[in-house]
Amino acid sequence: DTEVTxxxxxxxxxxxxxKSLKCEQHMGHRAMYWYKQKAxxxxxxxxxxxxxxxxxxxxxxxRFSPECPNSSLLNLHLHALxxxxxxxxxxxxxxxxxxxFGPGTRLTVL
Amino acid sequence: LAKTTQPISMDSYxxxxxxxxxxxNNIATNDYITWYQQFPSQGPRFIIQGYKTKVTNEVASLxxxxxxxxxxxxxxxxxxxxxxxxxxxxxxxxxxxxLVFGAGTILRVKS
Numbered sequence: 001d002t003e004v005t006x007x008x009x010x011x012x013x014x015x016x017x018x019k020s021l022k023c024e025q026h027m028g029h030r031a032m033y034w035y036k037q038k039a040x041x042x043x044x045x046x047x048x049x050x051x052x053x054x055x056x057x058x059x060x061x062x063r064f065s066p067e068c069p070n071s072s073l074l075n076l077h078l079h080a081l082x083x084x085x086x087x088x089x090x091x092x093x094x095x096x097x098x099x100x101f102g103p104g105t106r107l108t109v110l
Numbered sequence: 111l112a113k114t115t116q117p118i119s120m121d122s123y124x125x126x127x128x129x130x131x132x133x134x135n136n137i138a139t140n141d142y143i144t145w146y147q148q149f150p151s152q153g154p155r156f157i158i159q160g161y162k163t164k165v166t167n168e169v170a171s172l173x174x175x176x177x178x179x180x181x182x183x184x185x186x187x188x189x190x191x192x193x194x195x196x197x198x199x200x201x202x203x204x205x206x207x208x209l210v211f212g213a214g215t216i217l218r219v220k221s
Contacts, residue, residue, distance in 0.1 A: 004153075031205060045209065097203040098159070103153055104152065
């Protein structure tokens with residue numbers, strides 16, 4: 001299985017909602033990443049998990065809360081988001097330095 | 111992390127060879143050059159990686175001159191499905207490293 005899956009594919013939420021994005025992989029990769037990508041812009045790194053421990057946080061606002069419950073799952077919990085947080089959220093995993101990306105979750109904050 | 115510079119966009123026709131050049135004047139000794147491809151509303155996909163001279167795989171070739179201050183991604187005989195954004199990244203081959211994407215090159219292939 002060489003796939004990174006992300007759910008949901010699309011998400012619309014209000015600014016007072018709490019929602020979660022999910023990423024799953026079964027490739028045995030122990031590094032997992034969250035990226036944010038605005039329209040017509042390159043992906044921007046948010047968080048890196050290495051062996052289920054948070055290793056990099058790129059000064060992301062606390063309304064984004066990552067979680068890595070096990071080596072196959074990566075969650076991104078969302079709370080009190082702003083309309084400017086609307087973007088494509090990408091999950092990636094890596095065994096070495098090459099990263100494998102999921103299809104992303106298109107998030108719209110109203 | 112070394113900064114990269116690529117053309118903003120390129121146009122080509124089906125069947126042509128496309129060469130996309132990336133400048134990385136401040137590349138460090140331990141840095142590798144990696145290219146990713148991204149289609150709209152999809153995650154980036156690894157294409158090729160190299161350190162020096164030439165690397166070829168089933169999808170593309172990567173040419174790196176001796177001074178390593180630039181590199182060229184070569185796509186042979188492109189098709190409409192090669193229309194995408196191509197990103198050049200430079201960095202060490204470290205597990206759990208951070209990728210810093212530059213602006214990328216929008217390649218448009220026309221029939």
